[in-house]
Structure formats: C-alpha cells, structure tokens
Amino acid sequence: MFDTIKKFLPILLSLLFVIACGGFDGPQSTFDTHGPVAKEQADLFYLILWAGMVVLVAVELAIIYIYIKFRRKKNSTRIPSQTHGNTKLEIMWTILPAIFLAIVSVPVLSAIWTIGTPPKNPDVVVNVHGHQYWFEFEYQDLDVVTANELHIPVGKKILINLYSNNVLHSFWIPKIAGKTDIIPNQGNYMWIQGDDVGMYYGQCAEFCGESHALMRFRVVVDTDEDFRAWISHQKSEAFVPNDPLEKSGYDIFMSSKAGCGGCHMINGSKKAKGKIGPNLTHFGSRQHMAAGILENNQVNLRNWIRNPDMIKPGNIMSGQAAVYMDPNKSLTESEVIALASYLQSLK
Amino acid sequence: MTTIPFKLPLNIKLYRPVSPTGVWGWLTTVDHKKIGVLYGVTAFIMFLTGGIEAMLIRTQLIAPELKIIAPEVYNQLFTMHATTMIFLAIMPLSAAFFNFIIPLQIGARDVAFPRLNAFSYWAFLAGALIMKSSWFLGGSPNAGWFGYAPITTATFNPGNGIDFWIIGLQVLGVASLAASFNFIVTIINLRAPGMTMMRLPLFTWMTFITAILLILAFPVITVALIELMLDRTFDFNFFNTKAGANPILWQHLFWIFGHPEVYILILPAMGIVSEVLPTFSRKPIFGYPAMVLAASFIAFMGWLVWSHHMFTTGLGPIANSVFTLTTMLIAIPTGVKMFNWLGTMWGGDIDFKTPTLFAVGFMSMFLIGGISGVMHSFSASDYQQQDTYFIVAHIHYVLFGGSIFGIFAGIYYWFPKITGRMYDEKLGKLNFWIMFIGQNLTFFPMHWVGMQGMPRRIFTYDSGMGWAFWNGFETIAAYAIAFGVLIFVINMIKSWTGGKKAGDDPWDGRTLEWSIPSPPPVYNFRDIPIVKSLDDFWHTKQKSSNSNTKVKSKTKVSDIHLPQPSYWPLLVAVGLTIAGFGIIYNLVFTGIGIGIMLITVCAWSFEPVNEPDSH
Ligand SMILES: [Cu+2]
Ligand SMILES: [Cu+2]
Numbered sequence: 001m002f003d004t005i006k007k008f009l010p011i012l013l014s015l016l017f018v019i020a021c022g023g024f025d026g027p028q029s030t031f032d033t034h035g036p037v038a039k040e041q042a043d044l045f046y047l048i049l050w051a052g053m054v055v056l057v058a059v060e061l062a063i064i065y066i067y068i069k070f071r072r073k074k075n076s077t078r079i080p081s082q083t084h085g086n087t088k089l090e091i092m093w094t095i096l097p098a099i100f101l102a103i104v105s106v107p108v109l110s111a112i113w114t115i116g117t118p119p120k121n122p123d124v125v126v127n128v129h130g131h132q133y134w135f136e137f138e139y140q141d142l143d144v145v146t147a148n149e150l151h152i153p154v155g156k157k158i159l160i161n162l163y164s165n166n167v168l169h170s171f172w173i174p175k176i177a178g179k180t181d182i183i184p185n186q187g188n189y190m191w192i193q194g195d196d197v198g199m200y201y202g203q204c205a206e207f208c209g210e211s212h213a214l215m216r217f218r219v220v221v222d223t224d225e226d227f228r229a230w231i232s233h234q235k236s237e238a239f240v241p242n243d244p245l246e247k248s249g250y251d252i253f254m255s256s257k258a259g260c261g262g263c264h265m266i267n268g269s270k271k272a273k274g275k276i277g278p279n280l281t282h283f284g285s286r287q288h289m290a291a292g293i294l295e296n297n298q299v300n301l302r303n304w305i306r307n308p309d310m311i312k313p314g315n316i317m318s319g320q321a322a323v324y325m326d327p328n329k330s331l332t333e334s335e336v337i338a339l340a341s342y343l344q345s346l347k
Numbered sequence: 348m349t350t351i352p353f354k355l356p357l358n359i360k361l362y363r364p365v366s367p368t369g370v371w372g373w374l375t376t377v378d379h380k381k382i383g384v385l386y387g388v389t390a391f392i393m394f395l396t397g398g399i400e401a402m403l404i405r406t407q408l409i410a411p412e413l414k415i416i417a418p419e420v421y422n423q424l425f426t427m428h429a430t431t432m433i434f435l436a437i438m439p440l441s442a443a444f445f446n447f448i449i450p451l452q453i454g455a456r457d458v459a460f461p462r463l464n465a466f467s468y469w470a471f472l473a474g475a476l477i478m479k480s481s482w483f484l485g486g487s488p489n490a491g492w493f494g495y496a497p498i499t500t501a502t503f504n505p506g507n508g509i510d511f512w513i514i515g516l517q518v519l520g521v522a523s524l525a526a527s528f529n530f531i532v533t534i535i536n537l538r539a540p541g542m543t544m545m546r547l548p549l550f551t552w553m554t555f556i557t558a559i560l561l562i563l564a565f566p567v568i569t570v571a572l573i574e575l576m577l578d579r580t581f582d583f584n585f586f587n588t589k590a591g592a593n594p595i596l597w598q599h600l601f602w603i604f605g606h607p608e609v610y611i612l613i614l615p616a617m618g619i620v621s622e623v624l625p626t627f628s629r630k631p632i633f634g635y636p637a638m639v640l641a642a643s644f645i646a647f648m649g650w651l652v653w654s655h656h657m658f659t660t661g662l663g664p665i666a667n668s669v670f671t672l673t674t675m676l677i678a679i680p681t682g683v684k685m686f687n688w689l690g691t692m693w694g695g696d697i698d699f700k701t702p703t704l705f706a707v708g709f710m711s712m713f714l715i716g717g718i719s720g721v722m723h724s725f726s727a728s729d730y731q732q733q734d735t736y737f738i739v740a741h742i743h744y745v746l747f748g749g750s751i752f753g754i755f756a757g758i759y760y761w762f763p764k765i766t767g768r769m770y771d772e773k774l775g776k777l778n779f780w781i782m783f784i785g786q787n788l789t790f791f792p793m794h795w796v797g798m799q800g801m802p803r804r805i806f807t808y809d810s811g812m813g814w815a816f817w818n819g820f821e822t823i824a825a826y827a828i829a830f831g832v833l834i835f836v837i838n839m840i841k842s843w844t845g846g847k848k849a850g851d852d853p854w855d856g857r858t859l860e861w862s863i864p865s866p867p868p869v870y871n872f873r874d875i876p877i878v879k880s881l882d883d884f885w886h887t888k889q890k891s892s893n894s895n896t897k898v899k900s901k902t903k904v905s906d907i908h909l910p911q912p913s914y915w916p917l918l919v920a921v922g923l924t925i926a927g928f929g930i931i932y933n934l935v936f937t938g939i940g941i942g943i944m945l946i947t948v949c950a951w952s953f954e955p956v957n958e959p960d961s962h
Contacts, residue, residue, distance in 0.1 A: 026814070027812055028799060028800020030731040030798050045732075048721065048722045048725055056715065059689070060711055066693060070628070070695050072696050072699070076696055083694070086633075090683065101678065168594065179730055179733060180659050181660045181661065183595055184593075186593050188660070189661070205659075205802045208498065213418065313419070314419065
C-alpha cells in the first residue's frame with residue numbers, strides 16, 4: 001500500500017502544480033469573481049469545499065488504516081469477534097452530521113434569499129431573449145436592442161428578465177453570477193452586478209440543440225459615462241455609407257435577392273426590418289460576432305457570410321436564408337466582400 | 348406433450364418445449380439462473396457499447412476545436428451514452444444479480460413468476476434493440492438522456508431519434524416493472540422457513556427496496572413519455588410551447604422519476620458491498636438494522652428532493668430552500684451506511700481479494716460523489732455548478748466509481764457460484780487498479796474544469812479557456828479505463844472457459860447461496876433450508892466444524908417439481924417489439940403487434956405451469 005502511495009505522490013503533486021499553473025482565473029473561472037452574486041456563491045462553495053475535504057480525508061485515511069491494520073495475514077484463520085454493531089457509535093454518527101448540516105444551512109439559506117430576491121429599484125433592466133444559438137438584449141425603457149454583447153454600468157444592480165420563444169437556454173456569466181434557465185412561457189429573472197470594469201465571458205448552459213456549444217456571449221462592464229455614451233450611440237440610426245464598396249454592400253444587403261433584411265434589423269432602414277436574426281444596426285461596434293465565438297474582423301465576417309454552417313452547424317441563418325438554401329442565389333465572392341465591409345462600417 | 352388448449356386461427360399446433368437444449372433451451376428457459384446469465388451477458392454487451400460511445404465523446408474532446416465528430420453525432424453520442432449506461436447497463440446488470448442470487452439467498456427454488464421473469468428479460472432485450480437500432484435507422488436520439496422539452500417536440504426535433512428513445516424507454520419500463528413485481532412477491536412469499544425479514548441478507552433487502560422504488564418511479568416517467576409520444580405522434584399539446592405549454596412540466600415529471608432512479612442505480616451496488624465486506628472480513632455486517640433503516644430512509648427521501656436538479660429553473664427561494672434542506676438530509680443516512688461499512692471492516696480479518704478491492708473502491712469513490720452531492724445541494728452555489736463538468740464528475744463518481752465498481756465487486760464475488768469456476772486473481776487485481784486509477788484520473792479533473800466554467804454537453808471548446816490540458820488528460824485516462832475493462836473481459840472469458848474449479852464455498856460465505864453446489868443445480872436447494880439467524884449458514888458451519896457431521900439429504904431429486912420452459916414470454920416480447928416499431932414507423936404494425944401480444948398472453952395464461960404428463 002505504501003508503495004502505491006509512493007507511486008502516486010509525484011502524480012498528485014504534479015496534478016496540484018498544474019492546477020495552480022492553469023490558474024484560478026481562466027476566462028470562465030467561478031473562483032475569479034467580479035460581482036457580489038458570484039462572490040457569495042464562491043464563498044459558499046469554499047465553505048462546503050473545506051468541510052467536505054475534512055470528511056473526505058478522515059474517511060479515506062480510515063480506509064487506508066483499515067487496509068494496513070486489518071488485512072488478513074497469510075493463512076490466518078483468526079475469527080474476529082462477531083460484533084453486530086454499537087448503538088452509541090451509530091447514534092453518534094447519525095447525530096453529528098445532522099448538527100453539522102444544521103449549522104451550515106444558515107449561510108446557505110441566507111444566500112438563497114440574497115441571490116433569489118431581485119433588487120427593488122434596479123438601475124437597468126435588460127430583457128434577454130434566448131434564440132437558437134444567440135442572445136438578444138433589449139434594454140427596457142432605453143429603447144436599445146442589441147445582440148451577443150451586453151453592456152452594463154459598473155457597480156449597479158441590473159435586473160435581467162429571461163425569455164425564450166423556442167427551446168430552453170440558460171444565462172450564465174461565471175465571473176459575475178451563476179446561471180438561470182430561460183424557459184418558454186415562463187418568465188424568469190436574475191440580478192447581476194459587475195464590480196470591475198472589463199469584458200467577461202458568458203455562456204448558454206442548457207442544452208439547446210446542435211450548436212449549443214457555440215452559444216456564448218460577452219458582458220462588458222463599463223464605467224458610468226462609457227455606459228451612457230454607449231447607450232446614446234446605440235440609439236442612433238444607421239446611415240447609408242458613402243464608400244463605394246460599402247455602398248454596394250449596403251445595396252446587396254437590402255436587395256431581395258440576398259434577403260438579409262428579411263431577418264436582420266438595421267434601425268433607420270426601411271428594408272431591413274427582420275427580427276429572426278440579431279439586430280445589426282451597430283454591428284461594427286461589437287468586438288465579437290456569431291454569439292461570442294469569433295472576433296469581429298474582416299476574415300471571420302467573410303467566412304461567416306460565405307458559409308455560416310461551417311462556423312456554426314445547424315444555425316438558423318444557414319438553415320433558412322435563400323442564399324444558402326438555393327444554389328442559384330449563392331453569393332459571389334465580391335458580394336461577400338462588399339457585404340462584410342458594409343457590416344463593419346456599421347459602427 | 349399436449350397442444351395448447353384453444354385453437355389458433357391458423358390451427359398450428361404449438362408444442363410445449365419439455366426439456367429443450369441448446370439455443371432453444373435458452374429461448375424458452377424460465378430458470379432464474381439462466382435468465383440471470385442472459386441479463387448479465389446482454390447488459391454487459393450494452394455496457395461495452397456505451398463505453399465505445401464514451402470513448403468517442405472523449406476523443407472529440409481530447410483537444411480544443413476538434414472536428415473529429417460532427418456536432419449532431421456528438422449530441423447523439425452523449426444522449427445514447429447516458430441512456431445506455433443507465434437503462435441498458437447498470438439497471439439490467441443489477442437485475443442479473445437479482446435473478447441469479449435472490450432465490451439462492453432466500454432459500455427458494457425459483458422466483459415467484461418464472462415465466463414473467465423470462466418475459467422481463469425478453470422485453471429488456473426488445474427495449475435495448477429498439478434503442479440501439481436507432482444508430483442504424485437514421486440517427487439516434489439527440490436531446491440528452493433527460494430529454495428536456497420542448498427540444499424533444501416535433502417542432503424542434505422532426506427526426507425519428509426521439510421516437511426511438513420514447514419507445515425504447517417505454518418497453519424497458521415494462522420489463523423493469525414486471526421484474527420488480529416479481530421480485531417483491533418472491534422476497535415476500537418464497538423465503539425459506541425461518542428467514543424473517545430481519546434475517547434477509549442485505550443484498551436481498553436492497554433489491555426489495557429497489558423494486559419498490561422502481562414500481563413507484565416508472566409510472567411517472569411512463570406518463571411523461573406517453574405525453575411526449577402523444578405530442579409527437581398525434582399532435583397533442585402537452586409540451587407544445589406555441590400552444591402555451593409550460594415545458595417545466597416535463598422536468599418535474601422527469602426528476603420525480605429521475606431522482607429515485609439514482610437510488611435504483613446505487614442501492615443494488617450498496618447491497619453487493621454489504622455482502623462482500625462481511626464475507627471477506629469474517630465479521631457480520633455492522634449495524635444491520637441501521638443499514639436497513641438507512642436504506643429505507645434514503646428511498647423515502649428520494650421522493651422529496653427531485654427539484655435539486657432544477658435549482659436554476661426559477662422555482663424561487665422558498666422551493667430552493669426546501670429542496671436544499673431535504674437534499675442535505677439524505678447525507679445523514681448515506682453517512683450511516685458509510686460508517687457502518689467501516690465498522691464492518693474494523694477489527695476484521697480482511698482478505699483483500701478482487702471483490703474486496705472493488706467494494707472498498709466503491710466506498711472511497713462513492714464518498715467523493717456523496718460529498719460533491721452535498722456541495723451542490725447548496726442551491727445558491729449550485730447556480731455555478733449546475734450543467735457544468737462538476738456535475739459530470741459527480742455523477743461518474745456515483746455511477747461509475749459507485750454503481751459500476753459495486754457491480755464489478757458482485758461479478759467477481761459471485762463468479763465462482765455462477766460458473767463453478769474461479770476467476771484469475773492476478774488479472775482481477777490488475778483490472779481493479781487500472782480501473783481505479785483510470786477512474787480518478789478521468790473524473791477528478793472534471794471537478795476542476797467544471798469550476799473553471801466548462802459546461803456539459805458541448806461538442807467542442809475554445810483553446811483559450813484553460814480547459815485544454817485537463818481534457819486531453821481526461822481522455823487519455825479514459826482510454827486507461829477502457830483498457831481495464833478489456834482486462835476484465837479477458838479474465839471473464841478465460842476463467843469461464845478454463846478457470847480452476849471453484850468449489851461450493853470458496854469465500855467461507857455467510858449466506859445461503861454458498862451452501863449449495865457451484866454452479867447450482869436447476870432446483871437450487873435439494874432440501875429447503877431452515878433458517879435460525881442472520882448469516883445462518885456461517886453459524887452452521889462454525890458449529891459443524893466442531894462436530895463434523897453432514898446431514899443427509901431427505902429429498903429425492905426426482906420429487907422436485909420445477910416450472911417448465913415456455914415459448915410464450917419470448918413471443919409476447921416479439922409482439923411488443925413490433926408494436927413499438929409501429930409507433931415509430933406505421934401504426935398498422937402497432938395493431939399487429941398488439942394483436943400478437945393479446946394472442947400470446949392468452950395462450951400463456953392457458954398454459955399450465957407443469958404439463959401433467961410430462962414427468
Ligand atoms: Cu444552449
Ligand atoms: Cu437527484
């Protein structure tokens with residue numbers, strides 16, 4: 001047995017080492033918290049983690065001790081005393097865990113209520129709509145609709161209402177708050193608060209179909225001014241571009257042959273009024289595209305427009321848009337380039 | 348030999364099989380031991396297919412952004428892996444033990460309803476074939492083993508996969524229900540004289556509780572599946588969100604079944620461990636009444652915790668508090684079991700043979716699963732763990748380190764009894780250590796990546812997430828598990844065909860199955876034993892080793908009447924299979940299948956248990 005322990009010690013040590021190197025602050029680490037909700041959840045986790053570790057180590061040590069102490073010696077015919085139990089001991093190991101659980105349930109219950117009670121006067125209310133496979137953000141009372149990049153002001157309480165008109169999703173920003181499911185015909189809510197300016201990863205956490213793995217988003221925690229500036233910019237409408245390439249992209253986008261406007265909204269345009277896909281009015285101002293899976297740059301954008309299914313299998317754009325369904329309507333390479341440069345001009 | 352007592356439309360004469368041999372012997376058997384072997388071998392093959400699915404899943408995740416397996420196929424793989432392991436491997440492997448061991452442990456000649464028992468097996472096989480055939484008939488179910496509506500409805504899932512899943516599970520449910528009723532009646536009615544309930548071996552007790560849980564739990568999922576089937580096949584609106592349904596209904600139904608199901612999966616393994624530890628420690632189980640009570644309490648509480656799978660569905664703080672508390676409560680009886688096992692070994696003279704190793708492995712793994720279970724019973728912090736790899740780690744510690752290790756302990760423990768031969772101890776130990784190390788290296792890091800924010804059920808992940816190293820590591824460790832299982836298979840085949848003769852009682856056993864020859868004769872016990880205490884056989888041995896007298900058998904073998912083989916259970920299951928496929932493809936076949944079932948069930952009920960002139 002000692003030999004086996006010795007064998008495993010290096011493995012165990014290197015394990016710990018790598019965990020340490022891997023770091024506690026990966027992009028979606030629940031240990032690296034930047035908001036009160038995630039912080040409370042992590043604290044609670046540490047509490048039960050350490051308590052659990054004590055039990056774990058105690059019992060595993062007992063098992064190892066038994067292995068060493070009571071192992072049958074060669075050819076032993078010893079008949080151990082036939083004890084059938086020990087009432088006192090058994091009562092003890094029923095009562096002690098019960099007392100322990102009663103004690104820890106106090107912080108647990110209090111956390112359930114803090115996390116579960118929405119703020120009375122939230123500073124911002126965002127209606128989140130889960131789609132297959134992207135998130136839409138609608139700022140209540142601010143008249144802003146955007147997708148896949150959620151901006152919130154730092155240190156403010158945000159109420160998130162969760163809606164879906166399709167399948168289940170779950171809204172999760174590991175560093176800011178644990179998840180809440182999005183359920184059709186049942187409005188859910190959660191509240192979040194970002195304590196540090198920065199960009200955070202978000203992720204759909206309920207299986208929602210073929211490309212569930214690729215349904216992500218970003219949360220941008222802004223200073224108060226930045227947030228207000230962002231909101232007022234988002235409210236502005238898009239203009240028809242002057243640059244010839246961008247203009248030709250605009251024309252293709254609005255054309256009925258490409259049909260982009262049938263699914264995408266561009267505020268200020270009469271032809272792009274669709275609501276099936278993300279609102280693209282300020283697409284160029286987003287740092288990521290396709291639900292947070294790609295950086296928003298020319299190469300990625302062209303790839304997306306050329307063949308969305310290559311990037312996100314089973315998404316609704318490639319599944320329903322005529323340009324991808326009907327080979328006669330396929331986009332030419334120059335159309336793709338024009339479209340991409342138009343879309344990126346939508347700052 | 349007689350014909351069946353009424354006329355079939357085609358006027359074919361079907362003869363009752365009297366003492367068929369070869370394939371016919373297996374197809375018509377009603378012997379609980381043969382059925383147990385059938386269950387075991389079939390379920391083990393299913394376990395291997397589920398393992399292959401797992402290896403494919405792990406291969407796709409070995410590095411970030413791989414495209415080895417298409418997303419759609421990946422989703423089918425994780426759905427089928429879980430469905431297979433739960434319904435086609437662990438449950439029927441437990442059923443294999445119920446079948447083979449229970450009558451032997453209670454001193455009976457067979458189960459209460461031998462033909463129903465055969466039917467359970469054939470229905471299980473039918474369900475397994477329906478489920479697995481989906482791979483070859485246009486795609487497997489792809490919505491996860493939990494099948495959360497509305498992604499399972501026709502709107503979002505037009506293919507056939509979900510139908511295979513529904514029908515497969517329904518048929519498996521029929522098999523499980525039939526088996527459970529059979530075992531409850533067997534355990535209540537067929538105990539040998541003196542075998543009171545509180546003298547039952549713990550494995551029998553756990554089977555009894557499991558069977559009760561099954562009977563109460565399966566109707567719930569049956570209702571849910573029927574609703575879903577009506578939605579998909581006949582455009583009903585139980586889960587049609589476009590018509591205003593709240594799909595949360597599915598989750599409640601599923602988990603009211605699903606949580607007791609967890610205990611259906613783990614209690615038999617706990618029962619096995621409670622047999623192995625006393626035998627190899629040469630001590631009785633520590634705190635027998637507490638063990639029975641704890642299991643009953645767990646089984647009861649299993650009904651009051653289902654929403655801990657739904658903490659993030661917006662049930663509100665009150666419900667979350669209640670389900671947090673009830674879930675935490677289950678830790679107490681589970682702890683009692685753990686401590687009593689330690690108490691059993693304490694002071695014993697423990698022989699660490701392969702079964703003991705697996706039993707102790709069970710304890711140390713299940714402990715980790717239990718502790719992580721208490722961790723996510725804290726609903727507030729579970730918001731961070733729900734649907735992440737942390738949960739994947741938890742369930743594999745419970746179901747692989749737990750149930751499967753328990754089942755492996757049982758296979759090694761009873762192998763000599765079942766086959767009459769001894770397994771290879773060296774290979775057994777090697778098998779244990781590889782699986783034990785592989786299990787920990789595969790599943791322990793999943794706790795970590797889960798807390799690092801890796802969600803479940805994703806076919807790929809980005810390289811920048813900090814999950815790549817551990818995922819590669821886990822995959823390689825998973826291959827090690829596969830290698831361990833390979834060693835097990837080699838050991839089984841080698842030992843079954845050429846192992847040493849085991850003798851009747853190789854472990855100095857404590858329970859009745861060790862008092863009869865290995866493999867047991869068809870009639871099990873020549874004389875029905877009279878039981879005077881818990882572990883009666885062991886005490887008898889202790890006494891008689893002093894006086895050295897062997898009691899002469901009073902019964903003549905030719906006087907023992909056993910139920911005769913029958914075609915009908917198999918034929919009813921054939922009808923069930925046709926009816927099932929009919930729902931997927933064409934309702935005409937459902938009609939035909941039901942017709943076959945009606946006829947064969949009638950024929951079955953007119954068939955006497957024994958032909959009057961056959962002996
Ligand atoms: Cu999703
Ligand atoms: Cu549960």
